[in-house]
Amino acid sequence: MLADKYSAVWVSHSSIGDFLKCPRAYFLSNVYKDPKSGHKIMLMQPPLALGQAIHGTIDSISILSVEDRFKESLLFKFDRAWKKVSGDFGGFKNSDEENGYKQRGIEMIKRVINNPGPILRKAVKIKEELPYYYLSEKENIILCGKIDWLEYLPDDDSLHIIDFKTGRNDEKENSLQLPIYHLLVKNCQNRNVKKASYWYLDRDNKPIEVPLPDLDNAYNRVFSIALKIKQARADKNFVCSRNGCYACKPLEAVIRGEGRFVGESDYRQDVYVLD
Numbered sequence: 001m002l003a004d005k006y007s008a009v010w011v012s013h014s015s016i017g018d019f020l021k022c023p024r025a026y027f028l029s030n031v032y033k034d035p036k037s038g039h040k041i042m043l044m045q046p047p048l049a050l051g052q053a054i055h056g057t058i059d060s061i062s063i064l065s066v067e068d069r070f071k072e073s074l075l076f077k078f079d080r081a082w083k084k085v086s087g088d089f090g091g092f093k094n095s096d097e098e099n100g101y102k103q104r105g106i107e108m109i110k111r112v113i114n115n116p117g118p119i120l121r122k123a124v125k126i127k128e129e130l131p132y133y134y135l136s137e138k139e140n141i142i143l144c145g146k147i148d149w150l151e152y153l154p155d156d157d158s159l160h161i162i163d164f165k166t167g168r169n170d171e172k173e174n175s176l177q178l179p180i181y182h183l184l185v186k187n188c189q190n191r192n193v194k195k196a197s198y199w200y201l202d203r204d205n206k207p208i209e210v211p212l213p214d215l216d217n218a219y220n221r222v223f224s225i226a227l228k229i230k231q232a233r234a235d236k237n238f239v240c241s242r243n244g245c246y247a248c249k250p251l252e253a254v255i256r257g258e259g260r261f262v263g264e265s266d267y268r269q270d271v272y273v274l275d
Contacts, residue, residue: 049090179218
């Protein structure tokens with residue numbers, strides 16, 4: 001097959017995660033489009049709203065020079081980001097629930113302000129808004145994804161991948177997130193990656209370094225799943241093995257009309273909440 005990014009199968013950490021949880025959930029989140037609007041659908045929940053506000057706040061300073069990153073209070077920036085997910089759009093049941101999540105976000109931002117660490121050192125920004133590269137031109141598969149932060153290490157002109165975590169659970173050891181990020185950074189710019197870390201903003205004052213994924217192993221793991229996704233799309237075979245599971249049931253409810261439409265995302269998805 002000829003490489004063509006418009007007909008290619010695009011995969012990312014989130015879409016691969018959807019497929020591994022449930023092929024039906026993958027279909028409903030990444031393939032299905034509402035016949036009326038022509039848009040994909042998205043189910044919003046409070047933890048996702050919190051993550052969006054935190055990541056949006058931090059991402060907004062990644063393009064600034066070190067000297068300018070804290071000229072405006074990060075708390076002001078967070079407050080602006082929170083307005084985008086406030087109320088119904090964030091899936092909050094009531095103001096008490098929203099205030100609880102917002103306060104968690106404020107504490108995370110305060111942690112960054114009080115312990116800026118790598119945030120006050122040079123960073124590298126990949127030019128593309130959504131970094132991507134051909135995982136396989138032969139199979140016409142593209143890997144894409146946004147990396148939270150790339151710290152520049154001047155001693156050997158290398159990079160440190162940092163992923164900000166807003167949840168309370170540790171990332172699993174077999175997670176594909178860092179393997180995917182390592183592949184993307186390696187193939188979307190010229191510097192080598194020296195190390196990788198998770199920064200659990202709910203509890204840690206600095207990033208916690210984890211073993212850097214081996215590139216060959218990362219490629220083999222990601223490519224094997226991407227091939228399964230490509231085959232499922234070709235066969236239109238997206239069946240939940242449990243005849244309805246925690247991953248696909250909420251999305252099925254939206255399809256049945258049980259969700260409440262609350263607006264459009266920045267990526268033109270129709271956003272729904274379940275009351």
